[in-house]
Amino acid sequence: MKLIKLLLIMVIFLNAKVNLNFQNLDINDFIKMVAKITNKNILITQPISGRVNFISVKPIDEKEVYSILLNILRSRGYTIIKDNGFLKVIRESQAIKEGPEISPHFDQIQTDIIKLNNIPARSAFNAVAYLKSNYGRIVINSDKNMLIVTDYPSNLKVIKEVLKRIDSKNATSLRNITLNNTSVTKIYPKLNQIATTLYNPKIYKYKIIPNEASNSMILAGERNVVYKLARVVKSLDVKPKQINQITKVITLKNSDAINIAKILQNIIKTKYKKNPPSITVDKETNSIIVLATEEQIDTIKTIINALDTPKEQVYVKARILEISNSKAAEIGTKFGLYAGSGTASGLYTLSANLGGPAIAFDVTSLGLAIPTIKQGIALGATLDLLETYGAAKKLSEPSILCINNTPSTIYVGKTVSVLTGKTTSTSTSESYAREDIGLTLKVKPRIDSDNKVALNVDAVIEDLLPGSPVAMPITSKRTINTTTIVKNGQSIIIGGLVRDNKDITLKKVPLLGDIPIIGNLFRHKQINKDKTTLVIVLTPYIVKKSDDLDKLRSTLVKLNELEKKFVKNIKKKIDEKNK
Numbered sequence: 351m352k353l354i355k356l357l358l359i360m361v362i363f364l365n366a367k368v369n370l371n372f373q374n375l376d377i378n379d380f381i382k383m384v385a386k387i388t389n390k391n392i393l394i395t396q397p398i399s400g401r402v403n404f405i406s407v408k409p410i411d412e413k414e415v416y417s418i419l420l421n422i423l424r425s426r427g428y429t430i431i432k433d434n435g436f437l438k439v440i441r442e443s444q445a446i447k448e449g450p451e452i453s454p455h456f457d458q459i460q461t462d463i464i465k466l467n468n469i470p471a472r473s474a475f476n477a478v479a480y481l482k483s484n485y486g487r488i489v490i491n492s493d494k495n496m497l498i499v500t501d502y503p504s505n506l507k508v509i510k511e512v513l514k515r516i517d518s519k520n521a522t523s524l525r526n527i528t529l530n531n532t533s534v535t536k537i538y539p540k541l542n543q544i545a546t547t548l549y550n551p552k553i554y555k556y557k558i559i560p561n562e563a564s565n566s567m568i569l570a571g572e573r574n575v576v577y578k579l580a581r582v583v584k585s586l587d588v589k590p591k592q593i594n595q596i597t598k599v600i601t602l603k604n605s606d607a608i609n610i611a612k613i614l615q616n617i618i619k620t621k622y623k624k625n626p627p628s629i630t631v632d633k634e635t636n637s638i639i640v641l642a643t644e645e646q647i648d649t650i651k652t653i654i655n656a657l658d659t660p661k662e663q664v665y666v667k668a669r670i671l672e673i674s675n676s677k678a679a680e681i682g683t684k685f686g687l688y689a690g691s692g693t694a695s696g697l698y699t700l701s702a703n704l705g706g707p708a709i710a711f712d713v714t715s716l717g718l719a720i721p722t723i724k725q726g727i728a729l730g731a732t733l734d735l736l737e738t739y740g741a742a743k744k745l746s747e748p749s750i751l752c753i754n755n756t757p758s759t760i761y762v763g764k765t766v767s768v769l770t771g772k773t774t775s776t777s778t779s780e781s782y783a784r785e786d787i788g789l790t791l792k793v794k795p796r797i798d799s800d801n802k803v804a805l806n807v808d809a810v811i812e813d814l815l816p817g818s819p820v821a822m823p824i825t826s827k828r829t830i831n832t833t834t835i836v837k838n839g840q841s842i843i844i845g846g847l848v849r850d851n852k853d854i855t856l857k858k859v860p861l862l863g864d865i866p867i868i869g870n871l872f873r874h875k876q877i878n879k880d881k882t883t884l885v886i887v888l889t890p891y892i893v894k895k896s897d898d899l900d901k902l903r904s905t906l907v908k909l910n911e912l913e914k915k916f917v918k919n920i921k922k923k924i925d926e927k928n929k
Contacts, residue, residue: 370410370418373403377422381439384419388412391436398439400426420458430458442485459485461500464510468517471495477516478509523573525580528566529587535562537586544582549575593625598647601637605658611638613657614650622646662754662894664795664803665902669733669887670745670811677741729841730913733887738917743882745811746789751899755796757806763788766814766823787812787825795890798835803890806833807844811884828884841889 372380377400385392402422410418423429429442442459466474471490474497482488486501488509499509529537538560545558556571558579567583569576602610611631618626627642627650640650736742752758765784773779792808809830814823836842891906893899 370404370406370415374401375403376401377426380422381419384415387415390416392430393433393436393438395439398423398426398428432458459500459502460506461498462506462510464497464499464513466495466497466513466517471497474513474517478512481505481509481512522571523569523576525569525576526561526566527569527580527583527587528564529583531587531589534560534565534567537583538567540586541567541579541582545575545579548578593643595641595643596647598640598642598651599632599637600640600651600654601635602654602658604660607631607633607636607638610654610657614638614653617653621649660895662797662892663899664752664754664797665749665891665893665899666752666758666793666795666805667749667889667891667906668791669730669747669885670789670791670809671733671737671885671887672743672745672882673736673885674741674743674882729887730909734913734917738921745813746791748789748791750791750793751893752793752795755794757792757794759790759792761786761788761790763790763812769822787814787823793888797892801838801892802835803838803892804833804835805842805888805890807831807886807888809886830884830886836888836890838892839889841887844886844888 377398378394380402381392381394381398384390404418420430423439424442427442428439430437430439432438437458464474471492475488475490478497479488482499482501483505486499486505488500489498491498497513499506501509538558542558545556549556554572554575556569556575556579559568559570561568569579569583608631611629614629618629625643627640627646630639630641631637632639638654640647642650733742737744746762748760748762750758750760763786765786767782768785770781770783772781789812790810794806796804796806798804807830811828813826815826830844832844834842834844891902893902
């Protein structure tokens, strides 16, 4: 009590200011001291336990002393309210129930009504709810769009300041900015992306309108947003940097410039979104003209060098024959050979029985690493033998040099006249059309790994049937479409298209055979039925370099000589056997 009296005397003589310095002072005694200093009646409804310490370095007035008391009480869960002209110390949890006054003149829990003008009360509540004290309360009045807040003055002040800022109605602005250095279509996507990043459209209201007719950008919305976006527009409206482009003419040695240019243009579309190089083709010189930067030209030259490499080629040798099954069988029977059929398996069997696998000739000097060369010679000799004895009819023996993975076509045939119309009046008038009839062979080779060739073969064989009228020819047509994989230099047989033939032979005794009725006794009609098989034999040879072509041709000549020599020896063996 002596300390309290001493402090009161100091406050009076020091112009209502005092230096507070105390340690281990009972809270109830401090409440009594504050009541004396502030000259306010304070009711303590229940004892408050605890002691406090306070040290000041400069004098404080009575208002600050009262504020110190409120903070000490709040730390213990108590506060002070005004009740019938005096102050009462109660728990914070009960303060709201005691009906705090609206805007009192001292620092206690109070109630304030905040009217909102531009934002909904619910949105305002969500924005400031976290600012209230533990025992503060905010009530939403949606009908009148207001918040009723009960809390300490310090909390109320912060809540009201925040609501004032977010409830303010920003002035709107409209600006039309003409672009001088770039196109509105180029910067609009960038500006729209920047605006979305800086200003959430759900919070800020603005519009960005590109006007292509005047090459200008129209900005509308809140003044501060429009102001900042206008600065962004001006920063984007700059002259493009000068690009140092040069022209380069690249002449191709092995590839078609048009095809390479198509590949380059597809790459340019993907790789160069800005300032793409320009590609032009000169067909006469087979060159590509490039307008680009040095770095781009280096990249394009690297791609061209990788693509413009010497193309591998395939030399395809073909034999197209019709084999008579009955005559081939007669040859087999006559010479005591197994088989003789015109099918693929029959041809292989016949060549094997003719001594194919046991050829006594040295083929290593040919210079071709072809493991099936002996079988190829034996197969060719077999076909020659069948043709020699009339069992096979050679339709064509074309050869074609193909670029790898590129289709090639060869046609061998004749053109015939076909009657298409006939008009009879005072005179007869006939109209004809010219039709091609012959052999068409389309081959597309593809060199695979392990020295193999995939052949895509499309063959069409048309022929005139015997006995057909001159103006109205009757033709036969046989087609083959297949894909096969063979080794380099290996012969493959495709076909097996069978056609029935019927030959009628009339034999008669001269003069007597021409007598009516009785002449039948001196005539003999012989009907021969036969089946012919269309066989196509293909042999591909890989030509990796242009220089290899001459070597291959000379080698094929040697192969042909060996084949003929082989046939000659076989015929000699057959003649000796028959004798």
